[in-house]
Amino acid sequence: MSKQVSFTLNGKSAIAEDGETIWQVAKRKGVDIPHLCYLDKPGYRSDGNCRACMVDIEGERNLAASCIRKPSEGMKVNTATERAEKSRKMVFEMLAADMPARDSGPDDKSVFWAWAESFGIDGSDRLPNKFADDLREVHDISNPAIAVNMDACIACGLCVRACREVQVNDVIGMAQRGSHSVPVFDIHDPMGLSTCVTCGECVQACPTGALYEKTLMDEAGKTRQIKEFDKSVNSVCPFCGVGCQTTINVKDNKIVQVDGRDGPANENRLCVKGRFGYDYAMSNERLTKPLIRRDDAPKRGDIDMRFMKIEDVFREATWEEAMAKSAEGLMAIEKEYGGDALSGFGSAKGSNEEAYLFQKLVRQGFGTNNVDHCTRLCHASSVAALLEGVGSGAVSAPFTDAMVSDCVIIIGARPATNHPVAATYFKQAAKKGTKIVVMDPRQQDMMKFAEHALQFKPGTDVAMLNALLHVIVDEELYDEQYIQANVTGFAALKEKVKDFAPEDMAEVCGIPAETLREVARLYATSERSIIFWGMGISQHTHGTDNSRCLIAMALITGQIGREGTGLHPLRGQNNVQGASDAGLIPMFLPDYRSVENADIRSQFENVWGATIDPKRGLTVVEIMDAIHEDKIHGMYIMGENPAMSDPDQLHARAALAKLKHLVVQDIFLTETAWHADVVLPASVHSEKLGTFTNTNRQIQIGRPALDPPGEARQDLDIIIDLANRMGLGWTYDGVSDVYNEMMLVMPSLSNIPWSRLIKEDAVTYPAKSENEPGSAVIFEDGFPTADGSGKLVPADLRAPDEVPDEEFPMVLTTGRLLEHWHTGAMTRRSDVLDHIEPEGIAAMNPYEIARQGLVVGEMVSVETRRGAISAVLRADREVADGMIFIPFCFNESPANVLTNPQLDPFGKIPEFKFCAAKIGRYEEVQAAE
Numbered sequence: 001m002s003k004q005v006s007f008t009l010n011g012k013s014a015i016a017e018d019g020e021t022i023w024q025v026a027k028r029k030g031v032d033i034p035h036l037c038y039l040d041k042p043g044y045r046s047d048g049n050c051r052a053c054m055v056d057i058e059g060e061r062n063l064a065a066s067c068i069r070k071p072s073e074g075m076k077v078n079t080a081t082e083r084a085e086k087s088r089k090m091v092f093e094m095l096a097a098d099m100p101a102r103d104s105g106p107d108d109k110s111v112f113w114a115w116a117e118s119f120g121i122d123g124s125d126r127l128p129n130k131f132a133d134d135l136r137e138v139h140d141i142s143n144p145a146i147a148v149n150m151d152a153c154i155a156c157g158l159c160v161r162a163c164r165e166v167q168v169n170d171v172i173g174m175a176q177r178g179s180h181s182v183p184v185f186d187i188h189d190p191m192g193l194s195t196c197v198t199c200g201e202c203v204q205a206c207p208t209g210a211l212y213e214k215t216l217m218d219e220a221g222k223t224r225q226i227k228e229f230d231k232s233v234n235s236v237c238p239f240c241g242v243g244c245q246t247t248i249n250v251k252d253n254k255i256v257q258v259d260g261r262d263g264p265a266n267e268n269r270l271c272v273k274g275r276f277g278y279d280y281a282m283s284n285e286r287l288t289k290p291l292i293r294r295d296d297a298p299k300r301g302d303i304d305m306r307f308m309k310i311e312d313v314f315r316e317a318t319w320e321e322a323m324a325k326s327a328e329g330l331m332a333i334e335k336e337y338g339g340d341a342l343s344g345f346g347s348a349k350g351s352n353e354e355a356y357l358f359q360k361l362v363r364q365g366f367g368t369n370n371v372d373h374c375t376r377l378c379h380a381s382s383v384a385a386l387l388e389g390v391g392s393g394a395v396s397a398p399f400t401d402a403m404v405s406d407c408v409i410i411i412g413a414r415p416a417t418n419h420p421v422a423a424t425y426f427k428q429a430a431k432k433g434t435k436i437v438v439m440d441p442r443q444q445d446m447m448k449f450a451e452h453a454l455q456f457k458p459g460t461d462v463a464m465l466n467a468l469l470h471v472i473v474d475e476e477l478y479d480e481q482y483i484q485a486n487v488t489g490f491a492a493l494k495e496k497v498k499d500f501a502p503e504d505m506a507e508v509c510g511i512p513a514e515t516l517r518e519v520a521r522l523y524a525t526s527e528r529s530i531i532f533w534g535m536g537i538s539q540h541t542h543g544t545d546n547s548r549c550l551i552a553m554a555l556i557t558g559q560i561g562r563e564g565t566g567l568h569p570l571r572g573q574n575n576v577q578g579a580s581d582a583g584l585i586p587m588f589l590p591d592y593r594s595v596e597n598a599d600i601r602s603q604f605e606n607v608w609g610a611t612i613d614p615k616r617g618l619t620v621v622e623i624m625d626a627i628h629e630d631k632i633h634g635m636y637i638m639g640e641n642p643a644m645s646d647p648d649q650l651h652a653r654a655a656l657a658k659l660k661h662l663v664v665q666d667i668f669l670t671e672t673a674w675h676a677d678v679v680l681p682a683s684v685h686s687e688k689l690g691t692f693t694n695t696n697r698q699i700q701i702g703r704p705a706l707d708p709p710g711e712a713r714q715d716l717d718i719i720i721d722l723a724n725r726m727g728l729g730w731t732y733d734g735v736s737d738v739y740n741e742m743m744l745v746m747p748s749l750s751n752i753p754w755s756r757l758i759k760e761d762a763v764t765y766p767a768k769s770e771n772e773p774g775s776a777v778i779f780e781d782g783f784p785t786a787d788g789s790g791k792l793v794p795a796d797l798r799a800p801d802e803v804p805d806e807e808f809p810m811v812l813t814t815g816r817l818l819e820h821w822h823t824g825a826m827t828r829r830s831d832v833l834d835h836i837e838p839e840g841i842a843a844m845n846p847y848e849i850a851r852q853g854l855v856v857g858e859m860v861s862v863e864t865r866r867g868a869i870s871a872v873l874r875a876d877r878e879v880a881d882g883m884i885f886i887p888f889c890f891n892e893s894p895a896n897v898l899t900n901p902q903l904d905p906f907g908k909i910p911e912f913k914f915c916a917a918k919i920g921r922y923e924e925v926q927a928a929e
């Protein structure tokens with residue numbers, strides 16, 4: 001039981017719950033006490049330095065800072081004595097004296113000025129300004145998104161807590177002493193040149209506007225210009241699977257500012273993309289009219305429209321003409337070759353409702369299961385292993401559970417760049433004492449917080465993980481009782497991992513045997529251990545095997561089904577969990593129910609009133625191959641950019657060009673759209689209403705903040721229009737109507753009606769009843785498999801498909817940058833993000849660069865058996881010797897020209913993380929050709 005303290009607040013009796021401050025009790029009781037250095041938000045501790053919240057305590061000579069002082073039994077607190085009020089007013093006047101005048105300072109609507117105004121203070125003509133003869137530079141606009149005006153700083157230290165304690169980025173610190181103390185970036189660098197990652201947490205925390213969004217200010221970054229918003233809309237972030245809740249502030253149908261909201265996955269935090277990357281929605285490159293390919297513009301796989309006029313390839317069309325052509329082209333192919341000659345790629349960026357209708361259109365209208373999406377390139381192998389092992393592809397516990405874990409393993413994931421807000425929880429956990437283990441062939445930020453950082457050899461996960469399993473078995477660290485009750489296949493696993501002693505695997509994976517033993521012991525014997533993983537596990541030809549090893553670790557140690565334990569593949573796209581649940585998968589109808597099962601099909605057939613093809617469809621990469629084999633002739637692609645994201649890009653683009661009919665529904669004229677017959681201009685996230693499911697299984701509502709530009713239409717309306725032109729006779733009365741149909745066929749949505757989502761903004765599935773929160777942790781008693789137990793599947797060593805040789809001596813690995821999203825379609829059209837990362841790069845270790853006689857900053861050519869690209873060479877100490885890292889977001893240096901399309905046999909995912917390559921000076925390579 002928590003300890004309660006009785007005291008008196010302004011003459012009335014009050015109770016402070018365990019640990020509550022005077023300020024917090026006062027707030028509960030509706031008593032407003034001014035505060036500046038204290039921020040009443042999760043993650044912010046009080047500091048008690050600004051003296052804005054002083055109160056009187058009977059019998060004490062000095063006033064007390066209510067934000068930090070806790071009541072004691074019988075204490076008599078008075079917030080409204082003359083002495084307290086005068087003191088607080090004085091504090092504001094002194095601070096105002098040191099600040100620029102309200103109307104010429106950075107933010108006349110700041111928390112500071114709002115409080116000051118409540119005391120009737122709008123400056124001070126009797127006190128001196130401490131900056132009057134200060135020669136220090138106070139104005140810094142070197143960061144592309146944030147203006148720094150230190151003359152408005154009151155040294156409250158909130159930005160330091162924001163940076164160090166909330167986001168745990170450790171960039172801002174306090175320099176100098178006393179009245180000279182001032183926040184600095186790193187060692188007093190300009191913000192834009194410091195290690196700041198521009199998450200903007202400090203801006204959101206700053207009570208005076210000393211750190212402020214440039215978008216709201218004048219050109220010089222000194223004074224707020226946009227004073228009012230037309231509206232503020234509560235929504236979710238459109239980028240990654242973390243699913244941060246946002247408030248979008250709009251002026252003149254433009255987003256001018258985004259703030260973090262207190263959602264279950266972000267507690268007000270955002271990263272650089274969520275806070276400053278929203279402007280792609282307002283790009284003047286948005287598609288505003290339907291386009292039809294000109295008859296004199298034949299398709300070419302090697303077309304590069306960056307330097308071409310759109311009018312030379314496409315002509316504008318009416319919606320009527322474009323939709324008619326879209327539907328007729330698809331129907332003609334169905335008629336001539338049958339439904340299996342058609343296929344669709346739906347979108348993990350769109351809503352659940354869009355994903356559901358998209359797969360329904362393909363199944364019901366095209367008459368095929370050839371429907372897939374980017375999950376195939378992402379966690380397909382993880383999901384294959386999870387379905388096989390534990391009967392469900394979703395995470396067993398939310399990432400926020402890291403905070404209550406004793407041991408957290410992060411393997412093949414780079415959360416500080418790819419799930420930055422999830423990373424804040426991991427970093428906070430580490431600071432609290434949770435032991436973090438990071439396993440990755442490339443160094444990364446999280447390693448600074450790790451008890452064990454294992455920079456092992458790429459592609460050797462099975463060797464390393466089987467060695468951990470060997471230790472767990474050998475040293476009998478497994479949970480016999482848990483296994484007996486919940487797990488099958490232990491004998492076979494034991495037998496398999498016998499051959500994987502750490503002493504033998506050390507050489508293979510490059511990690512000393514003793515370290516492997518320590519990590520195995522730490523994971524197995526901690527009270528609560530949890531595993532997070534990403535693309536380094538899944539994007540291999542042995543991705544399913546990699547995941548099987550992780551599942552085996554959790555199952556044999558019983559580290560699953562309890563808070564703070566479990567298996568969490570960090571889902572990538574904002575709605576990849578939801579799109580998969582909704583059935584954008586060739587082998588499954590919604591909720592992962594097999595299309596090959598007649599009973600299941602008939603359930604859907606009853607609701608849809610159409611027969612469903614009984615064979616599973618083709619996957620993303622298989623579809624590209626089937627086009628080359630003349631088996632598929634028509635495609636409908638919504639919100640995916642396979643011409644940039646598929647492996648072996650030249651092959652993929654040649655396939656797109658070979659299609660007899662390609663309909664692309666996107667917000668930009670993407671590389672994929674270059675190959676289209678019809679391009680349909682769609683809505684972006686911030687223009688639409690819909691539900692989105694994050695990596696934690698939290699279903700959240702995205703709400704429209706903007707009107708679509710020009711003639712662009714809602715994605716959902718386009719899908720419905722196309723379905724009706726194909727004769728499906730759909731009648732949906734808005735988004736909620738589609739959701740209601742989903743509830744009919746998806747048991748996972750039980751007890752989560754639309755009205756509940758609207759009310760609660762986020763509900764975790766599965767939910768046991770309508771008035772209880774959903775289950776954050778699943779598998780508490782067994783697994784949703786046929787026999788209710790988890791199944792162990794031993795994995796064997798297999799080398800990556802293509803290993804370095806004399807001709808291609810380097811290992812090429814691909815991935816992401818913090819500021820860019822996948823194929824760059826969105827983020828390269830965001831000013832702030834493209835400003836930070838403006839050009840195509842290839843990164844290598846500086847020693848490797850020196851060894852190869854290359855020069856940092858020069859153009860290099862990188863070549864594999866699939867093709868060659870050029871890129872600017874970057875030195876990056878995180879990249880291991882012998883490796884090249886290239887992000888796949890730059891269309892001038894498209895990494896996927898190089899990647900190996902070889903697939904994992906189970907998950908059908910390509911080996912994006914490993915292939916053989918060579919690198920040379922661009923000019924020399926060109927000259928030799």
Ligand SMILES: Nc1nc2c(c(=O)[nH]1)N[C@H]1C(S)=C(S)[C@@H](COP(=O)(O)OP(=O)(O)OC[C@H]3O[C@@H](n4cnc5c(=O)[nH]c(N)nc54)[C@H](O)[C@@H]3O)O[C@H]1N2
Nearest residue numbers: 412413414418442458459534535536572573815818821822
């Ligand atoms: N900024 C940004 N964030 C994103 C995205 C983005 O495009 N940009 N995309 C989103 C999406 S869809 C996804 S799926 C996630 C992906 O997020 P992550 O899973 O973090 O993806 P990557 O950075 O591609 O790869 C993760 C790590 O795998 C490591 N790795 C490479 N080879 C191996 C190996 O053989 N074994 C192991 N164990 N590790 C290896 C790499 O060094 C890298 O650190 O990010 C999401 N978030």
Ligand SMILES: Nc1nc2c(c(=O)[nH]1)N[C@H]1C(S)=C(S)[C@@H](COP(=O)(O)OP(=O)(O)OC[C@H]3O[C@@H](n4cnc5c(=O)[nH]c(N)nc54)[C@H](O)[C@@H]3O)O[C@H]1N2
Nearest residue numbers: 374377378639640641645666682684685814822823825912
């Ligand atoms: N080399 C290499 N390749 C990879 C990977 C890798 O690590 N290395 N990772 C793979 C992974 S994990 C993934 S998830 C895939 C991602 O691959 P994609 O999903 O193809 O990549 P995105 O750039 O996210 O594409 C999203 C598209 O949707 C459009 N869009 C955005 N919002 C909307 C909307 O609301 N409506 C409509 N209609 N369109 C919209 C954008 O303009 C863009 O064209 O890439 C994969 N490819």
Ligand SMILES: [Mo]
Nearest residue numbers: 377378572573
């Ligand atoms: Mo992904």
